[in-house]
Amino acid sequence: xxxxxxxxRAERDWSQADLAGRLDVSRQSVNAIETGKYDPSLxxxxxxxxxxxQPIEAIFLDER
Amino acid sequence: xxxxxxxxxxxxxxxxxxxxxxLMAWPALVDRRLREPATGPWIVVITACATLAVVWTIVFxxxxxxxxxxxxxxxxxxxxxxxxxxxxxxxxxxxxxILSGGLHWLDPARFHLGRELAFAFRLGFGLAIAGQAAGFLxxxxxxxxxxx
Numbered sequence: 001x002x003x004x005x006x007x008x009r010a011e012r013d014w015s016q017a018d019l020a021g022r023l024d025v026s027r028q029s030v031n032a033i034e035t036g037k038y039d040p041s042l043x044x045x046x047x048x049x050x051x052x053x054q055p056i057e058a059i060f061l062d063e064r
Numbered sequence: 065x066x067x068x069x070x071x072x073x074x075x076x077x078x079x080x081x082x083x084x085x086x087l088m089a090w091p092a093l094v095d096r097r098l099r100e101p102a103t104g105p106w107i108v109v110i111t112a113c114a115t116l117a118v119v120w121t122i123v124f125x126x127x128x129x130x131x132x133x134x135x136x137x138x139x140x141x142x143x144x145x146x147x148x149x150x151x152x153x154x155x156x157x158x159x160x161x162i163l164s165g166g167l168h169w170l171d172p173a174r175f176h177l178g179r180e181l182a183f184a185f186r187l188g189f190g191l192a193i194a195g196q197a198a199g200f201l202x203x204x205x206x207x208x209x210x211x212x
Contacts, residue, residue, distance in 0.1 A: 020067075024133070026067055026135060038135055
């Protein structure tokens with residue numbers, strides 16, 4: 001699943017490690033989500049949405 | 065730089081392995097005659113040590129699971145499902161090869177598969193498969209019950 005995580009992170013000048021720390025996940029998780037190789041669970045997607053103050057569908061893009 | 069979470073998980077894994085191996089090896093270190101078939105109370109001691117090693121491992125496996133994030137857990141589930149299943153399936157032809165005297169065929173001077181040894185080998189392989197199958201069924205039943 002495509003997402004805007006990298007853009008949102010760059011806008012805040014956060015490193016992957018910064019974002020991982022704020023989400024309480026590993027840096028590898030952030031990298032895998034950003035590159036679209038791993039789709040986060042709903043609870044994690046909600047945490048990401050809350051952190052960036054945006055709805056989930058504004059961050060994760062349905063490709064269908 | 066390696067993350068603290070990763071360091072913690074690897075530390076747990078090393079402590080789990082070292083502790084379990086230590087507990088398993090302890091009877092043999094105390095009594096070197098255990099290379100021969102053990103008798104009497106020693107069988108109980110050896111079995112108790114193996115049980116303790118399992119409990120020790122479970123404690124650390126649980127700690128590792130709790131410390132892992134969902135990405136790591138998914139990776140672990142994928143690896144255990146596909147790696148575990150394919151590894152088990154790959155061992156079947158080896159099992160048949162050994163049981164039908166394959167090692168004796170390769171090196172007759174070193175390997176002899178008598179009736180007793182063949183029975184022990186069948187039992188060992190069967191125990192591993194039965195344990196894994198039983199664990200799978202119990203975990204699946206628990207999961208369905210918990211998510212009903």
